[in-house]
Amino acid sequence: MTGDGAAVLLRTDREGVRTLTLNRPHRRNAIDAELFAALADALRAVATDRTVRALVLTGAGSAFCSGADISVPDNAHPLYRMRALTDIAMLLHELPLPTIAKVAGPAIGAGWNLALGCDLVIATAESTFAQVFTARGLTLDLGGSWLLPRLVGLQQAKRLTFLAETIGAEQAHEMGLVTWVRPADEINAFTDGLAARLAAGPPVALAQTKSLLHEGADTTLRQALAAEARAQGLNFATADAPEAFAAFAERREPQFTGRWTVHRPPIRPTSSEKGS
Numbered sequence: 452m453t454g455d456g457a458a459v460l461l462r463t464d465r466e467g468v469r470t471l472t473l474n475r476p477h478r479r480n481a482i483d484a485e486l487f488a489a490l491a492d493a494l495r496a497v498a499t500d501r502t503v504r505a506l507v508l509t510g511a512g513s514a515f516c517s518g519a520d521i522s523v524p525d526n527a528h529p530l531y532r533m534r535a536l537t538d539i540a541m542l543l544h545e546l547p548l549p550t551i552a553k554v555a556g557p558a559i560g561a562g563w564n565l566a567l568g569c570d571l572v573i574a575t576a577e578s579t580f581a582q583v584f585t586a587r588g589l590t591l592d593l594g595g596s597w598l599l600p601r602l603v604g605l606q607q608a609k610r611l612t613f614l615a616e617t618i619g620a621e622q623a624h625e626m627g628l629v630t631w632v633r634p635a636d637e638i639n640a641f642t643d644g645l646a647a648r649l650a651a652g653p654p655v656a657l658a659q660t661k662s663l664l665h666e667g668a669d670t671t672l673r674q675a676l677a678a679e680a681r682a683q684g685l686n687f688a689t690a691d692a693p694e695a696f697a698a699f700a701e702r703r704e705p706q707f708t709g710r711w712t713v714h715r716p717p718i719r720p721t722s723s724e725k726g727s
């Protein structure tokens with residue numbers, strides 16, 4: 452619970468879109484042990500809920516997330532504390548649906564890496580970002596050492612992390628760390644529209660596309676092509692591909708469901724089972 456008794460993580464659902472809101476605005480949504488646990492539980496729930504077709508992650512108040520809350524004493528062994536970050540990074544990375552970080556205000560340290568762990572990042576012109584770890588005598592966490600070099604290259608990753616400098620939304624956008632920058636009074640509507648588009652998309656194809664892109668960063672071309680062929684076979688076994696073709700021919704919007712259309716033949720009892 453927050454200092455005023457409210458939940459540290461808020462959840463809303465609307466037409467296939469789930470929004471998770473970090474809710475510690477009095478600490479600029481810094482993540483303490485309670486919020487780490489709540490976020491991990493929420494991401495596990497999303498992973499197994501097929502009614503959720505897109506996820507939005509955001510923060511309450513004037514910040515997205517100012518990182519881990521180092522103001523709260525924690526006597527647990529560092530390996531246990533780091534396990535909470537590891538769980539969240541992997542859960543977010545492996546979610547089989549599109550994820551959006553809606554960043555209004557600062558995203559600092561682990562908070563920035565939480566946003567980078569999402570598939571798409573929307574920021575306002577006022578948003579700021581910093582890999583602040585070395586300024587605190589620490590090193591990267593929540594996946595930053597893996598994410599940053601892949602997004603901006605090794606040299607720029609070193610610049611951002613060695614110097615712990617703060618950059619604005621436009622610079623982050625130019626570097627490929629933010630997908631869109633929108634005025635503060637437009638970010639909610641823009642995010643809602645984008646999430647609705649993703650939620651209306653083909654869930655199986657989107658899940659496999661995300662997986663292929665993630666795996667492709669660490670595989671050979673031959674391995675990537677083989678994975679693409681397997682994924683395409685699964686797509687043609689759903690109702691979505693035929694629906695898309697029909698919608699194109701009929702000049703209408705497709706209605707994607709992800710429904711499996713390959714029917715398993717009935718299991719016939721053996722002769723010995725018949726006699727038992």
